[in-house]
Each structure stands twice: as structure tokens, then as C-alpha cells.
Amino acid sequence: DIQMTQSPSSLSASIGDRVTITCRASQSISSYLNWYQQKPGKDPKLLIYAVSSLQSGVPSRFSGSESGTDFTLTISGLQPEDFATYYCQQSFRTPYTFGQGTKMEIK
Amino acid sequence: QLQLQESGPGLVKPSETLSLTCTVSGGSITTRTYYWDWIRQAPGKGLEWIGTIYYRGSPDYNPTLKSRVTISVDTSKNQFSLKLTSVTAADTAVYYCARRGSSWGQYIWFDPWGQGTLVTVSS
Numbered sequence: 001d002i003q004m005t006q007s008p009s010s011l012s013a014s015i016g017d018r019v020t021i022t023c024r025a026s027q028s029i030s031s032y033l034n035w036y037q038q039k040p041g042k043d044p045k046l047l048i049y050a051v052s053s054l055q056s057g058v059p060s061r062f063s064g065s066e067s068g069t070d071f072t073l074t075i076s077g078l079q080p081e082d083f084a085t086y087y088c089q090q091s092f093r094t095p096y097t098f099g100q101g102t103k104m105e106i107k
Numbered sequence: 108q109l110q111l112q113e114s115g116p117g118l119v120k121p122s123e124t125l126s127l128t129c130t131v132s133g134g135s136i137t138t139r140t141y142y143w144d145w146i147r148q149a150p151g152k153g154l155e156w157i158g159t160i161y162y163r164g165s166p167d168y169n170p171t172l173k174s175r176v177t178i179s180v181d182t183s184k185n186q187f188s189l190k191l192t193s194v195t196a197a198d199t200a201v202y203y204c205a206r207r208g209s210s211w212g213q214y215i216w217f218d219p220w221g222q223g224t225l226v227t228v229s230s
Binding site: 006031032034036041043044045046048049050053055087089091095096097098099100101 | 113156159167213215216217218220223
């Protein structure tokens with residue numbers, strides 16, 4: 001299976017901050033990388049697919065990029081509704097696998 | 108707007124079979140470009156892909172669960188289902204159903220998801 005490793009596992013940030021979450025794949029996955037946001041007690045929401053394509057309705061403060069097997073989710077100008085847990089997911093090969101999550105909390 | 112809703116028992120005894128159904132509304136399960144998936148999340152843990160099915164069949168499963176999992180589809184009811192046999196406490200999780208789509212015919216994603224249903228394995 002392709003292992004997805006996220007860092008950090010948790011972070012504290014303030015409203016208006018720019019934050020970055022990294023996801024590393026255990027092997028090359030080309031651009032088959034998605035990001036999801038999950039709030040407590042809710043289902044995950046698709047934010048970004050294919051590394052950098054924003055899902056319809058997702059604010060433009062969310063962006064994604066890649067460098068080899070490292071992928072980055074950036075949130076520019078944190079809003080109160082952005083405090084949640086974020087997961088990366090590879091869709092290069094089954095079984096599709098997710099990162100362990102990054103929990104973002106208010107500082 | 109497409110919506111998915113999981114249903115089934117919230118409590119299953121060890122060694123028995125977990126059975127869940129996902130009802131799709133606001134769209135047809137026979138739409139050609141979509142697959143239908145199950146994903147679970149153990150309490151306080153990450154997400155684990157269970158498997159997928161197309162409306163014409165041809166399921167695909169996570170190898171770690173393959174010997175115990177069956178996913179089927181009922182197009183007449185616009186539903187798909189999950190069966191997991193010989194459950195243990197390790198199968199306690201929130202089970203989500205989700206639509207699997209793709210962009211440009213290759214980049215697969217899950218959206219939307221059902222709200223999830225907690226299944227507890229306990230005697």
C-alpha cells in the first residue's frame with residue numbers, strides 16, 4: 001500500500017495566519033492527491049483534487065502544490081470556520097489511502 | 108443536489124455480520140461516470156478505504172478486508188450496500204458511503220459523503 005504521512009499532526013494558529021500542511025507519499029503518485037476538511041462529528045469535505053484544483057464552492061484562500069512526492073495544502077488568511085482536521089488522500093492506486101490527519105486549533 | 112444516507116444497525120455482536128445500506132437521492136446511481144464507495148473511520152482515528160462498486164457490478168476491495176467484505180448495488184432502489192463478516196471490536200467505526208468521481212477521466216476523488224453512521228461491535 002502507498003503510505004501517506006502528514007505533518008504536523010496538529011498545529012495552533014490564529015485568525016488571519018497563513019498555514020501550511022505537508023503530505024508525503026511513500027512512492028511516486030504523480031498528481032493523484034486530494035485534500036479533505038473534516039469538522040468534529042461531520043463527514044469529510046473535498047477541498048482540492050489533483051494537487052491544486054479547487055472543488056466548486058471552496059474559498060480561494062485554500063491552495064495546493066507539489067514537489068516530487070511532497071504535497072502541500074496552504075490556507076492564506078485563516079478564518080474561524082477553517083479550524084478543523086485536514087486529510088490528504090492518494091488516488092494513484094488502490095487501496096486508496098489517507099494521511100493520518102492534521103488537526104488545526106485556534107491559538 | 109446529490110445526497111447519500113447510510114442506514115443499518117448501530118450495534119453488532121462480535122463474530123456476526125455488519126450490514127449497511129447507502130441510499131442515494133438527488134441523482135441516479137446508474138450515472139455512468141461515478142462509482143460508489145465505502146470508507147470508515149475508527150473513533151479518534153484516520154480514514155480507511157473499504158471498497159467500491161460500479162452500478163454494473165465489478166466491486167474492488169481493500170486487500171486488508173477483502174476476505175470479509177462484500178459490496179453490492181441495487182439500482183432499482185438507488186442503493187448500494189456493505190457487508191462485513193466476522194466482525195471484532197477493531198471494526199468499530201463510523202462508516203461513510205461516498206460517491207467516487209473523477210476529473211479529466213483520471214483524477215479520482217470522493218464527493219459528496221454521507222453523514223456517516225457509527226457501528227459499535229460489542230456483546
